[in-house]
Amino acid sequence: MKAFFTDKLLSWNQLHNTRTMPWKGIRDPYRIWLSEIILQQTRVEQGLPYYERFITAYPTVKDLAAAPDEEVFRHWQGLGYYARCKNMLAAARQIVSEFNGRFPDTFEQIQSLKGIGPYTAAAIASFAFNLPHAVLDGNVFRILARYFGITTPTDSTAGKKQFAALAQELLAPGQSAIYNQAIMDFGAVMCRPQQPACPQCPLAAKCVALQQQTVAQLPVKSKKLVIKKRYFYYIVLEYKGQVFIRKRTGNDIWQNLHEFILMETPAPLDAGKLESEPAFTSLLQQTPYTLDGISAAFKQQLTHQTIYSQFILLTAVKQPAITDYMAVPRARLEQYAFPKTITDFLQNRSLGLF
DNA sequence: AACACGGGGTC
DNA sequence: GACCCAGTGTT
DSSP states (O other), X not given: OHHHXXXXXXXXXHHHOOOOOTTTTOOOHHHHXXXXXXXXXXXXXXXXXXXXXXXXXXXXXXXXHHSOHHHHHHHHTTXXXXXXXXXXXXXXXHHHHHSTTSOOOSHHHHHXXXXXXXXXXXXXXXXXXXOSOOOOSHHHHHHHHHHHTOOSOTTSHHHHHHHHHHHHHHSOTTOHHHHHHHHHHHHHHTSOXXXXXXXXXXXXXXXXXXXXTOGGGOSOOOSSOOOEEEEEEEEEEEETTEEEEEEOOSSSSSTTOEESEEEEESSOOOGGGGGGOXXXXXXXXXXXXXXXXXXXXXXXXXXXXXXXEEEEEEEESSOOOXXXXXXXXXXXXXXXXXXXXXXXXXXXXXXXXX
């Protein structure tokens, strides 16, 4: 599984990666360092002009170390996270004073510089010196969380440790620079936060999240209340004046309340295409029906979840073979408890809205 | 372990 | 409006 991952990633990089950036492939630790500081929590497109400006103004680390603070901050203006600028300047002067103007070439020494943490140290160590340190940035967290189906929060201590160890295991021996560059490019181009290119992904065959349909839910971050979105499609199936419902049980919301035939999907569905969904057809197998209508979308906000519901009105042509649900006369529905979403729906329907 | 730190792009 | 971006330093 791990060899597959690394092999596919490297071959994708070789065959399909067309991403170019001024600092890519170079060995000059000063330029690599500068690019990495600028790119912390910053998009490449946003940082690019700043990188060009800094390289032009300060071609070497000695130039930067000798520059007046105000001038350097002026160059940084508009980029944000200004502590980066302050630390960068301090590091430049550290390099001059402690390392005689020569960029340090061990991981520990690199990380001892101000503004350089584990990520930036690994990036410089690998790109400039091909040292075997795997980078762990937002891209790597996302790719590994999805590919291995890891739900450990990436912003927890345990998560950082777990992902760091895994990233290190996956690092291609002797190819640290190329591998680290490849995995970050892959995250930016293929395994994007939104709308990842799963159909074209060379890792798709073994991607746990893709198989489990949890790609959009990964990676998990613990900070802030994560409000999960869920998409319910309720099939209001009627036959001879009776409606199929069941009582909700189990470890989930709305325990002991009733509901119609539920089809939950991991993502919103085009209700018009519902009849071609495998889950829908398998649910209604051998139940001839007529489609009477589809309701508008209902939204309900719970503490930790947002529930989006839509109701599909069907009339069975013959006795349906639906298990786990009971047939209740429409007039008796008022004897059962339903979640607000469903009572809203029933209210609307009684008003003739559907 | 939790929080502050910026501006911009995307959906 | 929420999320995220080639994270790090401070409390």
